[in-house]
Structures are given as C-alpha cells and as structure tokens.
Amino acid sequence: MLRVVNGVSLMAERGQVTALLGANGAGKTTTIECAQGLQKRSGGSISLLGQDPGRSGADLRSRVGVMLQDGGLPPSARPIPLLRHIAGMYARPRPVDELVQRLGIDTFARTSVRRLSGGQKQRLALAAALIGNPEVLFLDEPSAGLDPQSRQLVFELISELRAGGMGIILTTHLMDDAQRLADYVYIIDAGRNVAEGTVSQLLQRDPAVEAGTDHIRTLVFEAPPGLDFAGVLPHAITVTETRAGSYVASGALRPRDLASLTAWWAAHDVMPGSMSLAARSLEDVFLDISGKDIR
Amino acid sequence: MTAPTATATQGAPATLLRRILLQGRYESLAMLRNGEQLILAVVLPLLALVGLTVTPFLDGFGASRINVAVPGILALCAMSTAFTGQGIATGFDRRYGVLRFLSTTPLGREGLIAGKVLAVLAVLCLQVAVVTLVALPLGWQPPAAGWLPGLSLLALGAAAFTALGLLVAGTVRPEATLAITNLLWILLGALGGIVIPAERLPAVTQGAVHYLPSGALGEALREAFLHGALNGGAALILLVWTVLAGAAAIRWFKWN
Numbered sequence: 001m002l003r004v005v006n007g008v009s010l011m012a013e014r015g016q017v018t019a020l021l022g023a024n025g026a027g028k029t030t031t032i033e034c035a036q037g038l039q040k041r042s043g044g045s046i047s048l049l050g051q052d053p054g055r056s057g058a059d060l061r062s063r064v065g066v067m068l069q070d071g072g073l074p075p076s077a078r079p080i081p082l083l084r085h086i087a088g089m090y091a092r093p094r095p096v097d098e099l100v101q102r103l104g105i106d107t108f109a110r111t112s113v114r115r116l117s118g119g120q121k122q123r124l125a126l127a128a129a130l131i132g133n134p135e136v137l138f139l140d141e142p143s144a145g146l147d148p149q150s151r152q153l154v155f156e157l158i159s160e161l162r163a164g165g166m167g168i169i170l171t172t173h174l175m176d177d178a179q180r181l182a183d184y185v186y187i188i189d190a191g192r193n194v195a196e197g198t199v200s201q202l203l204q205r206d207p208a209v210e211a212g213t214d215h216i217r218t219l220v221f222e223a224p225p226g227l228d229f230a231g232v233l234p235h236a237i238t239v240t241e242t243r244a245g246s247y248v249a250s251g252a253l254r255p256r257d258l259a260s261l262t263a264w265w266a267a268h269d270v271m272p273g274s275m276s277l278a279a280r281s282l283e284d285v286f287l288d289i290s291g292k293d294i295r
Numbered sequence: 296m297t298a299p300t301a302t303a304t305q306g307a308p309a310t311l312l313r314r315i316l317l318q319g320r321y322e323s324l325a326m327l328r329n330g331e332q333l334i335l336a337v338v339l340p341l342l343a344l345v346g347l348t349v350t351p352f353l354d355g356f357g358a359s360r361i362n363v364a365v366p367g368i369l370a371l372c373a374m375s376t377a378f379t380g381q382g383i384a385t386g387f388d389r390r391y392g393v394l395r396f397l398s399t400t401p402l403g404r405e406g407l408i409a410g411k412v413l414a415v416l417a418v419l420c421l422q423v424a425v426v427t428l429v430a431l432p433l434g435w436q437p438p439a440a441g442w443l444p445g446l447s448l449l450a451l452g453a454a455a456f457t458a459l460g461l462l463v464a465g466t467v468r469p470e471a472t473l474a475i476t477n478l479l480w481i482l483l484g485a486l487g488g489i490v491i492p493a494e495r496l497p498a499v500t501q502g503a504v505h506y507l508p509s510g511a512l513g514e515a516l517r518e519a520f521l522h523g524a525l526n527g528g529a530a531l532i533l534l535v536w537t538v539l540a541g542a543a544a545i546r547w548f549k550w551n
Contacts, residue, residue: 036399038550058308058401072396074388076325088317089401091307125396132306132400 007192019182027191028171065134075114090132118145139170222273308401318410366516367490372422379476382460386472440523452512458540465548483509
C-alpha cells in the first residue's frame with residue numbers, strides 16, 4: 001500500500017481561510033481529495049460538517065463546493081449553460097447571473113471551455129464550486145494560471161465569502177497566496193504536517209525574533225564577483241554568492257552588522273551596485289522547516 | 296442525527312429524480328451535438344441498412360432483405376450509442392476530470408451513471424424512430440408481436456454494451472478507448488453476428504459468435520422482428536454479459 005499522506009492532522013473553521021501549504025507532491029491534493037470523498041483513505045478519520053465524506057450522500061455534497069486543480073469542466077460546454085446545468089443539481093442555488101457578472105464570465109460567455117484561457121477556466125471552475133451556495137469551499141491551487149486582475153478578483157471574492165461565514169480550505173505552493181489569504185496555515189511536507197499556525201505565528205517561529213531581535217532576515221546586494229566576506233559578519237549570518245556578483249546575507253541582522261559590512265566595503269573600495277533589506281517571509285519559514293533541497 | 300443549524304439559505308440537493316433527469320438530458324444533448332457521434336449513431340447504421348437491402352448478403356433468411364436487415368441495424372444502433380459513443384465520451388470526461396468534478400456535486404457517482412444510462416436510452420429511442428421511419432417506406436413489415444420482445448431485448452443489449460463501454464473507458468487511456476471501441480464496432484459490426492447472421496459468416500467464427508453480445512443481440516432481435524418470438528437463450532447471454540461487465544466496471548473503473 002502506498003502511503004502518500006501519513007500523519008496529517010488539521011482542522012478548518014467556518015469563517016476562516018485555512019491553507020495547506022507545501023511543495024508539489026507534498027500530499028496536499030491527496031489530503032483534500034480524501035476530505036472531499038474523491039479518494040478512499042486507508043486509515044485515519046475525517047469529519048466534514050459532522051459527517052464522514054467517504055460514505056456521505058447528496059446532502060453533504062450539496063453543502064460543500066469543490067474547485068479541482070484541473071477544473072473538471074467538459075471541454076465542449078459553454079460557460080453559462082454549464083453553470084445552469086450544475087445549478088439544477090441544487091434545491092437552492094445561487095443566481096447564475098450574479099456569479100457570472102461577479103466573476104466576469106459574461107465576457108467569455110460564448111466561448112467553449114476548451115478555448116478559455118487558464119484564468120478564465122479558473123474563474124468558471126470557482127463559479128461552478130460556488131453555485132450551490134456551500135458552507136465549505138475547497139480550492140485546489142486557486143491562483144494557478146490567473147493573471148493579476150483575475151487574481152485580485154478571486155482573492156476579493158474569497159475574502160468576502162469568508163466574511164459571510166464560509167469555511168474555506170485551499171491548497172497552494174505559493175507562499176504569497178497563503179500570506180495574503182490564510183487565517184491559518186498548515187505546512188505539509190512529504191505527507192505529514194510539519195508546522196501550523198497563523199501567518200504571524202509562523203513568522204515568529206524565527207529563533208532570532210523570539211530572542212527579541214529584529215525581523216530583518218536578508219540583505220541582498222550586488223558587488224564585484226568573487227569577494228570573500230569571511231570574518232566580516234558574525235557566524236550566525238551567512239553570506240552566499242547566489243550568482244556571480246549577487247550576494248545574500250541571511251540571518252538576524254542588526255545595525256552593527258550593517259556597519260561592519262559597509263566599513264569593509266569602504267576599506268576595500270567596493271561600491272555595491274544595489275542593496276536591499278527584506279523581512280522574514282513565509283517562504284523563509286517554509287524553507288527552514290522543509291529543507292532547502294528541491295523536491 | 297439532528298441538524299439544528301439548518302437554515303433556508305443552506306445548500307440542499309435537488310431531488311434524486313431531478314438530478315438524474317437533468318444529467319440524462321445534458322448528456323443526450325451533448326451526444327446529439329457531437330458530429331462524430333451522430334455519424335456513428337445515425338448515418339452509418341442508415342448506410343448499412345441501405346447497403347444490406349441492395350446486396351444479396353441476407354437472401355434466404357426471411358421474406359425480404361429489409362425484414363432481415365432492420366433488426367440487425369437496430370442492434371448496431373445500440374452498439375454505436377451504448378458502447379462506442381458513450382465509451383469515448385466517458386473516457387474523455389475522465390481525462391478532463393469531469394467525472395471527478397460532477398461526483399463532488401449532489402449528482403454523485405451513482406447519479407452520473409444513471410444519467411449516462413438515461414442518455415443512452417434517449418438516443419436509442421431516437422435511433423429506433425429514425426430507422427423505423429426510413430425502413431417502413433422501404434417495405435419493412437415487422438410482426439406486431441415482435442415489438443415488445445424486440446424493444447425489451449434492445450434495452451437489455453444497450454445495458455450490456457453500456458457496461459462494456461464503461462469498463463473500457465474506466466480502465467484505459469481515452470485514446471485507447473477511442474481505438475478499442477471503434478475497432479470493435481467495425482469488427483463486431485461486420486463479423487460479430489450483429490447485422491449478418493452467424494450462419495453466413497466463415498465457419499471458424501460461427502460457434503463463438505452466438506456467445507458474443509453482438510451475436511446474441513442480433514439473433515434476439517431477428518427472432519423478435521421476424522417471428523414475433525422471444526429468444527430465451529440469447530436473452531440469457533445478454534444478461535450474463537451485462538452482469539459480468541457491470542461487475543468488472545464497478546470493480547476496476549478508475550475515476551481519475
């Protein structure tokens with residue numbers, strides 16, 4: 001038996017966006033497909049609105065909206081008749097026209113699903129997931145293929161639905177999505193959840209932050225290639241040349257570290273091409289936890 | 296279990312009957328709007344009907360060529376729609392995740408399959424009407440007593456071919472489904488005892504043809520529409536195919 005997911009434990013609340021964050025292949029989709037009843041699980045327990053999704057009926061399915069990663073919409077269908085058809089499966093669907101207008105589907109109403117752009121398909125799939133007026137919404141990689149305008153539109157709608165009390169569970173491998181949308185984040189790695197918390201809680205896992213030091217974690221600068229900064233900064237701060245002439249100093253940087261670095265530049269007559277400071281991001285947390293190797 | 300939080304705005308499913316009817320209508324229209332499916336379902340069977348009435352293949356089996364040809368053509372229609380047409384559509388729906396998405400809506404997997412069966416029956420009704428309308432002016436004279444056993448066995452044959460089509464569509468890639476169901480349509484259509492009775496086929500194939508779903512359905516329909524009789528043996532063979540293929544499809548069908 002293949003255990004793709006083994007040791008994931010999570011809880012999602014109404015009126016909140018819960019994000020499953022992980023690299024491709026970490027087990028996010030498998031986890032939520034078990035919760036949607038699409039995959040049979042070999043062990044463990046799942047409760048969705050108080051019922052087991054593996055053996056539930058139409059009543060539970062009518063209260064749960066699902067947007068699949070690949071859309072799952074028939075290629076030859078046209079958007080509005082398709083939405084009307086899906087709406088017919090529910091006793092009290094949302095008005096189709098309202099969703100069509102809200103998600104800008106009217107602008108491509110005459111195009112078959114096959115010919116829609118990635119972002120248009122995602123918007124249509126979101127409308128299809130919402131048409132039954134669900135209490136729980138599953139979104140598998142919702143911003144995949146979205147252009148910036150669509151992304152803004154979709155994110156605004158998600159925030160509104162959350163404010164209306166919907167429980168939203170989304171998977172993403174994009175830190176930015178999680179940071180912008182999620183009330184609570186589970187980091188999934190190799191089929192297990194390895195960390196959880198609100199975005200700010202996760203950011204505060206940083207030992208330097210816990211010690212009361214600054215949030216600044218990285219200093220990126222450009223300078224002539226091949227420089228050796230050994231001994232310039234404390235051991236806790238590493239300087240790596242990520243590509244020729246581009247350096248990243250990472251660690252809990254303090255004002256005196258900046259002084260040391262600029263003093264070294266002055267002594268060696270080095271003028272950096274650029275330099276910028278950045279706060280610790282969810283990406284740093286994620287990389288700290290799940291390791292920096294590419295999977 | 297009590298559900299104290301239920302409110303008027305909460306999601307609720309439409310009735311099971313409505314869901315199945317809607318899906319049946321949706322899939323029927325999808326089949327009828329697809330040009331290739333229409334050729335397979337209507338044009339090719341009608342061409343075969345005309346071909347069989349102008350050639351001597353069927354001479355000696357009944358009072359006229361058309362009387363022998365029409366039952367076989369109806370059987371061919373069932374194979375077109377239930378096996379090849381529905382199999383290909385399901386195979387591609389599976390590829391594009393349509394089956395998975397619809398099974399998360401109140402329709403569910405059972406409703407989806409019921410809708411497909413309904414769509415096959417609806418298109419088959421249309422095919423029977425078209426073939427009858429073309430065949431009557433060509434001189435087709437079915438016995439009145441033939442309609443009840445004929446249409447019942449046609450429905451049973453459609454069930455057997457639907458189960459077989461779903462079995463193929465649910466276990467191999469859609470391109471392979473396309474190839475397998477089209478190839479089998481041609482092979483069974485020509486040599487499977489469906490339009491040309493087993494007795495007229497090469498000796499090596501004769502014995503086996505009676506046990507094929509195509510041969511059994513062809514024989515059963517000729518028995519009904521030539522003699523107004525029910526062929527119990529052929530009906531039993533179709534039933535066995537339906538049960539076996541249905542069980543295999545339930546066991547091995549992959550939804551993604």
